[in-house]
Each structure stands twice: as structure tokens, then as C-alpha cells.
Amino acid sequence: MRAQAVSNTTVKTDFAGFALSYSPGHQPGSYLTAISSLQRKAPGETLFAEGDETNSVYEIVRGTLRLVKLLPDGRRQITGFLSAGRLLGLAPEGAHVYTAEAVTEVTLCRYGRAAFERLIDEVPGFARRLLDVTSHELRVAQDQMLLLGRKTATEKVASFLLLIAEQQDGDGTLEVDLPMTRSDIADYLGLTIETVSRTLTKLKQDGLIALQEPHRIKIRNRDQLEELAAGESGTNI
Amino acid sequence: MRAQAVSNTTVKTDFAGFALSYSPGHQPGSYLTAISSLQRKAPGETLFAEGDETNSVYEIVRGTLRLVKLLPDGRRQITGFLSAGRLLGLAPEGAHVYTAEAVTEVTLCRYGRAAFERLIDEVPGFARRLLDVTSHELRVAQDQMLLLGRKTATEKVASFLLLIAEQQDGDGTLEVDLPMTRSDIADYLGLTIETVSRTLTKLKQDGLIALQEPHRIKIRNRDQLEELAAGESGTNI
DNA sequence: CGCAAACTTGATGTTGCTCAAGCTAGGTGG
DNA sequence: CCACCTAGCTTGAGCAACATCAAGTTTGCG
Numbered sequence: 294m295r296a297q298a299v300s301n302t303t304v305k306t307d308f309a310g311f312a313l314s315y316s317p318g319h320q321p322g323s324y325l326t327a328i329s330s331l332q333r334k335a336p337g338e339t340l341f342a343e344g345d346e347t348n349s350v351y352e353i354v355r356g357t358l359r360l361v362k363l364l365p366d367g368r369r370q371i372t373g374f375l376s377a378g379r380l381l382g383l384a385p386e387g388a389h390v391y392t393a394e395a396v397t398e399v400t401l402c403r404y405g406r407a408a409f410e411r412l413i414d415e416v417p418g419f420a421r422r423l424l425d426v427t428s429h430e431l432r433v434a435q436d437q438m439l440l441l442g443r444k445t446a447t448e449k450v451a452s453f454l455l456l457i458a459e460q461q462d463g464d465g466t467l468e469v470d471l472p473m474t475r476s477d478i479a480d481y482l483g484l485t486i487e488t489v490s491r492t493l494t495k496l497k498q499d500g501l502i503a504l505q506e507p508h509r510i511k512i513r514n515r516d517q518l519e520e521l522a523a524g525e526s527g528t529n530i
Numbered sequence: 531m532r533a534q535a536v537s538n539t540t541v542k543t544d545f546a547g548f549a550l551s552y553s554p555g556h557q558p559g560s561y562l563t564a565i566s567s568l569q570r571k572a573p574g575e576t577l578f579a580e581g582d583e584t585n586s587v588y589e590i591v592r593g594t595l596r597l598v599k600l601l602p603d604g605r606r607q608i609t610g611f612l613s614a615g616r617l618l619g620l621a622p623e624g625a626h627v628y629t630a631e632a633v634t635e636v637t638l639c640r641y642g643r644a645a646f647e648r649l650i651d652e653v654p655g656f657a658r659r660l661l662d663v664t665s666h667e668l669r670v671a672q673d674q675m676l677l678l679g680r681k682t683a684t685e686k687v688a689s690f691l692l693l694i695a696e697q698q699d700g701d702g703t704l705e706v707d708l709p710m711t712r713s714d715i716a717d718y719l720g721l722t723i724e725t726v727s728r729t730l731t732k733l734k735q736d737g738l739i740a741l742q743e744p745h746r747i748k749i750r751n752r753d754q755l756e757e758l759a760a761g762e763s764g765t766n767i
Numbered sequence: 768c769g770c771a772a773a774c775t776t777g778a779t780g781t782t783g784c785t786c787a788a789g790c791t792a793g794g795t796g797g
Numbered sequence: 798c799c800a801c802c803t804a805g806c807t808t809g810a811g812c813a814a815c816a817t818c819a820a821g822t823t824t825g826c827g
Binding site for chain 4: 683721724725743744
């Protein structure tokens with residue numbers, strides 16, 4: 294594995310950029326393509342499963358992953374969709390607590406856990422950077438708890454669309470690409486496929502979004518969508 | 531503020547112990563009572579509110595806090611109950627993303643943010659320790675997402691009782707103290723007060739728990755409660 | 768002892784789930 | 798190149814879990 298063999302100085306620089314990749318406006322993959330421990334996964338493939346030993350840390354170079362938790366009878370909760378620049382596999386306990394699966398074709402950069410751990414302890418400021426990144430993820434997780442526990446189906450779907458829109462462009466277009474299936478969206482929002490579909494149809498009928506193809510939506514009335522997502526109950530028609 | 535004025539060496543030792551306080555079996559408060567920046571909150575009092583500037587970091591010495599997120603119309607989600615040894619206020623963004631309120635009488639140790647930040651950067655291994663703690667919190671948050679999104683009311687309540695039982699003793703007794711109200715439990719589980727009450731009554735009737743006083747329950751059949759909590763749908767009578 | 772807040776219990780209502788059918792699109796083989 | 802076939806999406810009808818509304822009851826504090 295190249296990441297482990299590489300000289301300390303080189304790795305240090307890479308990892309520093311790597312951690313910085315969480316800041317807004319970074320260029321995904323630009324600092325990583327130079328490193329050779331790249332890996333690919335086809336849509337639907339599993340990167341690692343819940344319970345697996347954690348012996349690697351990954352950064353996503355391109356594509357989208359989903360993090361999945363399952364109940365014994367098959368009920369599924371997706372705790373997040375990760376795309377370029379995101380880090381995963383950094384579990385201090387010995388085992389992964391979720392399954393990571395490719396949504397689209399995914400390119401990843403893989404690091405040996407031992408080497409990665411060593412860097413955390415040795416590279417000044419690196420642990421701090423990871424702490425900030427993880428704290429941010431925790432904040433996002435808390436927002437998601439509010440969504441799952443207290444928002445209505447419409448509010449959930451509106452929040453989801455805005456979340457995806459935000460992490461895709463940030464600026465003008467408002468054309469949003471949904472690489473995941475309705476089933477994935479449902480399991481992310483704690484709903485069923487049918488409810489997601491009906492809700493999207495309703496948002497379309499109300500003129501808040503356009504839905505040409507199932508995986509391509511356009512936000513037509515961002516303000517109203519944001520009011521819905523925020524849960525200002527007055528707006529819930 | 532004493533924490534900021536204290537010599538570097540002293541603070542370093544305190545904070546190291548502080549971070550270590552997350553390991554199982556620590557003695558809450560033992561290393562902190564020596565530091566004078568202690569603070570008390572009566573039940574119901576607010577430590578800080580969502581949106582407030584983050585200018586302090588706190589460790590709980592004694593008592594229980596709840597972390598609250600609100601929707602504009604008043605719907606409430608509790609993202610966690612924290613007790614002795616837990617750290618809060620460590621938000622890398624400038625503002626708190628939840629409100630922290632005392633459930634019971636609470637004693638806290640307060641640190642100035644600037645001093646705390648300095649320590650993260652200067653004390654070797656401290657950032658790493660905080661990273662591990664935060665990663666663990668993230669793992670717990672993901673479990674809670676599974677609960678909120680996919681578990682039934684009975685499964686939620688069973689999970690909650692076991693969670694509280696676990697963080698209270700760990701060993702034999704199985705007598706659990708619930709310092710929070712039904713309303714708090716409901717807002718933690720994404721349910722209503724009535725559903726929580728009915729579910730507890732049902733668990734009592736089925737002989738899984740005993741409920742002498744509203745805030746004191748006894749686990750009578752841990753195995754079956756655990757099956758319920760895990761969501762093995764067969765067991766859901 | 769009295770009072771307010773919290774809890775329990777019951778009757779009814781509604782959101783979102785389940786079950787069921789049809790539709791659409793993309794990929795494959797003739 | 799077209800037709801089929803399958804996975805995914807949409808739509809509809811009925812249902813169930815949990816919410817809401819409404820009393821009562823208990824608890825614990827002053």
C-alpha cells in the first residue's frame with residue numbers, strides 16, 4: 294500500500310490538504326490524484342460493512358456513497374450521503390458502525406489505518422483539523438435528528454432537496470441532480486418510497502419544484518421551499 | 531475567570547484528566563473540584579441557547595443536562611441527555627447549535643473558550659483525545675437516527691430504558707432513575723407524552739418493567755427488553 | 768393541607784404506511 | 798433497430814400506528 298510506504302513529509306502534506314478538503318469551495322481530488330492507492334466501486338458495491346474491522350480510512354475522490362444502518366428484520370436507515378472530499382472509516386472503536394455502499398460509481402483514496410493513526414499523533418494540527426471536521430458532522434447529525442423526530446413528510450423532503458442543492462452548487466442554477474433512488478431518499482428521511490414519491494409530486498403540483506426526469510429536479514420557488522423545510526407550520530398547506 | 535488565569539502546567543494536567551473522564555469507570559468531579567470556575571444551574575435553567583456565541587466550554591461535574599433543538603412553531607427535539615464527565619460547548623462554528631438546559635440541579639466546570647482552544651493546539655494528545663470523544667458522540671448520534679427514523683414506539687422506549695440503565699450502573703441492580711419528565715423522554719424519542727406513558731404502562735403490564743414511582747423504574751426482564759430494543763420484529767407482540 | 772405540574776387513561780382523528788396495480792425508462796438480445 | 802424485460806417510479810384505496818383532544822389522577826412542593 295503506497296500510503297504507508299511514502300515518506301513522512303509527502304504524506305504530511307497530502308493529509309493536511311485532505312483534511313482541508315472540508316472547507317467550502319475546495320477542488321475535490323486535486324491533491325489526491327497524485328497518490329496511487331486509489332480504489333473504485335461500482336454502484337451498489339459495498340466498501341465495508343457494519344461490524345467489519347476498521348483497517349482503512351478513505352477519502353472520496355469522486356462519486357457518492359451512502360452510510361447504512363440496518364435493523365435485524367431489514368428496516369434500513371441511511372445516516373448520510375457522502376461525496377467528494379468527505380472522509381470515512383475513522384472509527385476509534387475497532388469496528389465500523391455502519392455499512393458504506395456506493396450510490397454512483399465511486400473513486401476513493403484508501404489509507405492504512407495504522408499509518409493514518411500515526412499521522413494523527415505526529416502531524417501537528419492534524420488531530421485538531423479532524424476534530425473540527427467531526428464536530429461539524431456531529432452538528433449535521435443533530436439537525437438530522439430534529440428532522441427525523443419532528444418534521445412532517447413535506448418538511449423532510451423540502452429539507453432534503455435544499456440540502457442536496459446546497460452541497461451541489463451553492464450558487465445560481467438550482468438544477469439538482471439526485472443520484473440516489475427513491476428508496477435511498479426514503480430510508481434517509483425515515484419515510485417510505487411511496488410517501489417520498491407522493492410528496493415530490495405534490496411539491497411539483499404546487500409549483501415549488503420541476504421534475505422532468507426522476508433523478509433531476511429544479512427548484513422553482515426556493516423561498517417557499519425553505520419556509521417549508523424550516524417548519525414554519527403556518528406555511529404547511 | 532480562574533481557568534484562564536491559571537498557569538499552563540496546572541491547566542494542562544486538569545484538562546488531560548478531563549478528557550480522560552470519558553473512559554468507563556471514571557470518578558466524576560474528582561479532578562475538577564480542585565478548579566474554582568464551578569457553576570451551578572437549577573432544574574430548568576438554561577446554560578446557553580441555540581444561536582448564542584460560543585465563549586465557554588463546560589464539563590458536567592454532577593447532574594443531568596438536556597440538549598434541545600426547536601422548530602419555529604415550538605416542536606422540540608432533544609438530541610441528548612448529558613451527565614457527569616460529559617463535555618459540551620465545543621463548537622468549531624462561532625455559535626451554539628442547540629440549547630443546553632438543566633434537567634436536575636447541575637454543577638459544571640466552565641472554561642474560557644480562548645484558553646481551551648489554546649490547550650487543544652498546545653497540549654500533545656489533547657486534540658486526539660477530543661477527536662475520539664467526538665467520534666464516539668457521532669456514533670451515538672447515528673444510532674439515534676436509526677431509532678428516530680425506523681423504530682416503533684415500543685422499540686424506542688425499550689431502547690431508551692436500556693440506554694439510561696447502561697449509563698447509570700452497568701452492573702446488577704437494574705433499578706433505573708429517570709430524572710427527566712415524560713415530555714423530555716417524548717421529545718428525545720420523537721413521540722408524544724401520551725404515547726410514552728401508554729408504552730411504559732404496556733411494558734409494565736407485560737412484566738418487562740416495574741413502575742413504582744413515575745421517575746423510578748426497575749427492569750424485570752432485561753433479555754426481552756433488549757430483544758424489543760434491537761427491533762427483532764418477531765418479538766413485537 | 769392545598770395547589771399546580773406532571774402523569775395516566777380514554778375516545779377520536781390524521782398522517783403516513785401497506786397493499787396493489789399500472790407506468791416509464793434503460794439495457795439486452797433477437 | 799426494435800421489442801421485450803426488469804428495476805424503479807407513480808398513483809390509488811384502505812388501514813394502522815401514533816397524534817390529538819379531553820378528562821381524571823397522582824405527586825410533590827410550598
